[in-house]
Amino acid sequence: MPIAVKVFNQSDVAFKSFDVECEVLKNLRHRNLTKVITGCFVDNFKALVLEYMPNGSLDQWLHSQSNFLDIVQRINIMIDVAYALEYLHHGYTTPVVHCDLKPANVLLDEEMVAHVSDFSVTKLLTEEESFTQTETLATLGYMAPEYGLTGMVSTQCDIYSFGIVLMETFSRKRPTDEVFGEDMSLRSWIRDSLPHHVLQVVDPNLLGEEDRDFTVKLQCVSSILELALNCAMESPEKRLNMTEIVAKLNGIKHQFLRGGSVTSTLGNVFLETILSENLHYVVSKL
Template identity: 65%
Template sequence: MLSLEQLDLSHNNLSGNIPKSLEALKYLTYLDISFNDLHGEVPSCGPFRNCSSKSFMSNEGLCGDPVYGLRSCPTSRQKRRKPIIAAVVSLLGITLLILIITALAIYAIGRCQRKYLVENGVDFAPVTTLRVSYYEILQATEGGTLNNGRDVVVKVFNLQQQNAFKSFDVECEVLRSLRHRDLCKVISTCSNPDFKALVLEYMSNGSLGQWLYSDDYVLDILQKINIMTDLVYAFKYLHYGYSMPIVHCDLKLSNVLLDEDLVAHLSDFGIDKLLGEGESNAYTTTLGTLGYIAPEYGLEGSVSIRCDIYSFGIMLMEVFTRMKPSDEKFSGDLNLELDK
């Protein structure tokens, strides 16, 4: 066998790799393995140095030296990248599937929950407005409790900031007329030329951000679905349940407060935009929070209900993946933040 001088294996329907052991046939002067179904790298030593491109014709799976008319073989780095790319694609597919299933679950649970609330006559009206003096607010800021023993949150506006007066007026205008259990209720307001504050209902479980990123709290999948469903109801009311659409413009985890039953309440309406009748867009120079801002809002100042929908999608992903929009994993084309 080692003395073999000629070997013609053409047109034999051979498959598999070319054995490297053929490099040991030092007397072989003629080799023809054309018109087969071979694949893999063609050896480059021994008798293969004397071969021409005709020796390997019609073997689409072969690779090797371009002198033989073959395509180049992939490098070891390229071989390693293939499983990595496959893993990344699989991970993205699984994440997308989870988000789709979650969205469908939120929709289904939302319909059932809404039907239950309607059938059982749940009252969405806000708490009766109380008269609260500046002195009471001053006392409440020490411990967060009014004279009647009621726990509250006092939001004091920094009048030194730009648009502080406008922000206070907008928030008062929006919240005084809204009627929904998933919106943070305003108990009272206090306003004079030097001091402006809102007295809000106290939420014993803090913000969604505290629960999501703290080691002391744990939210299971059903609790997360219920919280996001509450926000769907809140935005449905803001966008379609009021006399004119209301765009929140600054949806983020810290603006979602949780009561003792972990029911979500949307808060912080200081940069809300009221769209007039027939309007689908408005323009503003006030920005929300980087990472949650819709591109048309951040770059052009264009405001529509789609801005809230975009922010809700970002927050939905954050809640179920526990990854912030500013996470370093989102880099390059995956960057969720707008350029500052």
Template identity: 60%
Template structure:
């Protein structure tokens, strides 16, 4: 995006015109604190416009938090703010538009399927971004809501982390308490019990997202209950065979390079188990996640090359 676009200012009227008065056909998604629309300005520039639900408690705080975090951090894999718009009872962020939508939409699409390299690449992008947030600053940033709908994909299928509305900046401490609740299924046990958040909270959400990416099962799927959640389901069945849990559109026994792909999926799901330990201190950190995922990808490439020779 050009420097001129990054500093551009937009009026409320321009946002109305760009979204056809925030029409349903422009709607991209709805979250707890905001609704996101696709916008197209008269010069052809395409953006995502996040309009905050100011009638709900916490929406204005969410707007302020997202502005604070995204102006403080700069990385290729974060969705960038182009501008903001405040007009009395109206607050909106103008964001980069991600042409391929969210990881969630891609996973559950009826007319497309992500291959194993795309899934590994997306999850490496997310892990690198979290590593940057957790270790790239003297005060770590905790996203607090890692899930497939918050992973957005650009034209080149590069993943960008979005929605920093409940993110926390840790000032010297390793963790903090908050009353803001993240998404059920991706939320850590200590977050749900005590409102405790730390970088290990993001690791847990990342682990659940990694499981979902390779199993195509949501943690809120109807087959799960209090006794059997997504993590325990994979933990119980993975030692028997990865074929019991893998997304059937990703891996079939008749696939070319089946053995190499099967090993990679198994390794990725084993890594997810290390991210989702009940005790935060038992979870690995994002540096280790990046190292292990890259090794999984490189081993897969090497095995495919060897089988093809």
């Protein structure tokens, strides 16, 4: 069988990351998390043997000149990511904070099902904790403000990162793009464009005025970007939780499929959605 091997650098920091990832992944089981087959650790060599994801990462698909994801594919991928985070935050005995959610850590299998990967900086919260403090920082651009400023980590940090990834998925702009700086961020750029100038921020390959079902697509993307902004609020207390986000994303998707013309790449998606929702729910509880 094809496999992927993650080899850790020979340093104390890297080996600590290996220990953290093993601790997390040995107990977690979910359809939308990367599956670990086994580990390899001899003397100063440590590696994880992982399930191979033939379609690469979400980052590769978003920023490739040769690949393209349509609206439904992008929604499905982000719903998969939301289910994974919901399981980490609410479906396991100890809340798990991924801490480094970004498109490069969202891997796609042969059926374009998304799997959240890379748990090397993940934090486990005890039953008494709703947050913890760390000196390990995540990727700039996706990191919640309180995480970057004080090192405070909670499940709300993942919510913020999810909101940024959601914006990037539908705008095709990285938060670290050169157009952003002190005066404008990805979040403020999208915030200032809603609700009347959505076309200025949406991936131009995704939505054009000549498109069939243009109005339905526009409404769908507007709702998604509004949800993304609610996830990426500056204050952690004002952000949604993952259970609410899963429900809202599924609602947006169902509304889109009811209002649009389900043809070509959208064929049978509505039926698949109805059949898969119960499966997602059952898997998330396993």
